[in-house]
Amino acid sequence: xxxxxxxxxxxxxxxxxxxxxxxxxxxxxxxxxxxxxxxxxxxxxxxxxxxxxxxxxxxxxxxxxxxxxxxxxxxxxxxxxxxxxxxxxxxxxxxxxxxxxxxxxxxxxxxxxxxxxxxxxxxxxxxxxxxxxxxxxxxxxxxxxxxxxxxxxxxxxxxxxxxxxxxxxxxxxxxxxxxxxxxxxxxxxxxxxxxxxxxxxxxxxxxxxxxxxxxxxxxxxxxxxxxxxxxxxxxxxxxxxxxxxxxxxxxxxxxxxxxxxxxxxxxxxxxxxxxxxxxxxxxxxxxxxxx
Numbered sequence: 001x002x003x004x005x006x007x008x009x010x011x012x013x014x015x016x017x018x019x020x021x022x023x024x025x026x027x028x029x030x031x032x033x034x035x036x037x038x039x040x041x042x043x044x045x046x047x048x049x050x051x052x053x054x055x056x057x058x059x060x061x062x063x064x065x066x067x068x069x070x071x072x073x074x075x076x077x078x079x080x081x082x083x084x085x086x087x088x089x090x091x092x093x094x095x096x097x098x099x100x101x102x103x104x105x106x107x108x109x110x111x112x113x114x115x116x117x118x119x120x121x122x123x124x125x126x127x128x129x130x131x132x133x134x135x136x137x138x139x140x141x142x143x144x145x146x147x148x149x150x151x152x153x154x155x156x157x158x159x160x161x162x163x164x165x166x167x168x169x170x171x172x173x174x175x176x177x178x179x180x181x182x183x184x185x186x187x188x189x190x191x192x193x194x195x196x197x198x199x200x201x202x203x204x205x206x207x208x209x210x211x212x213x214x215x216x217x218x219x220x221x222x223x224x225x226x227x228x229x230x231x232x233x234x235x236x237x238x239x240x241x242x243x244x245x246x247x248x249x250x251x252x253x254x255x256x257x258x259x260x261x262x263x264x265x266x267x268x269x270x271x272x273x274x275x276x277x278x279x280x281x282x283x284x285x286x287x288x289x290x291x
């Protein structure tokens with residue numbers, strides 16, 4: 001089946017503070033994606049809960065092994081016989097830390113890959129919005145890939161999008177598809193979302209799949225939405241708005257080889273050293289490139 005076309009379904013949500021209600025919403029949309037012919041379905045970051053309050057978050061979430069949402073998603077993947085990529089769930093890993101963890105579930109309901117978000121969104125925005133993910137979440141340390149029937153998928157989450165070295169490492173390791181399930185803020189999404197998604201696709205000659213949260217959430221946060229499928233040439237082939245729904249796209253993996261043949265930048269990377277200005281301490285940096 002490798003190399004054949006397949007259909008992607010991106011689930012756009014407006015998750016609230018109650019995991020059971022979020023699960024109900026997601027399951028309905030996943031069913032719609034399956035009815036539309038989707039083989040791979042992706043949900044956004046924080047599929048199970050959107051909660052800023054640390055106290056309320058830890059009073060609600062559970063460890064992975066006892067998380068009812070995860071058990072339900074495993075069952076629906078099996079029932080619908082789809083590859084279900086739960087963009088991320090907040091799962092408790094210690095008494096005072098959670099993981100922002102993505103799960104790739106195969107059509108048998110088995111978890112075949114886990115990815116913990118590496119880059120923590122610790123920022124102060126111009127309109128007074130402030131986020132400190134590192135207060136509640138433990139940063140991941142491992143980049144993760146998994147082979148789907150149509151090619152290799154690299155897993156990332158939201159703020160990771162601003163760190164292109166991660167995506168180049170995934171592409172160098174054979175990724176054909178890059179996932180970026182997100183809950184981008186409206187303020188940062190308006191100027192940066194499309195540009196960054198298209199850049200990651202172009203730089204690496206990969207499809208990018210990005211299911212998103214969108215709209216005004218129960219906790220007061222406003223997310224950008226606009227779930228995207230971007231092709232390896234940087235063209236947007238499917239896009240959502242701000243309302244919950246399903247974004248569908250037909251994917252032809254042959255487009256990856258075609259884009260990379262036109263601009264073979266993955267083959268042209270070179271190792272180099274950086275020499276700092278005279279008068280300053282000199283540090284030499286090895287930068288990833290072909291061996």
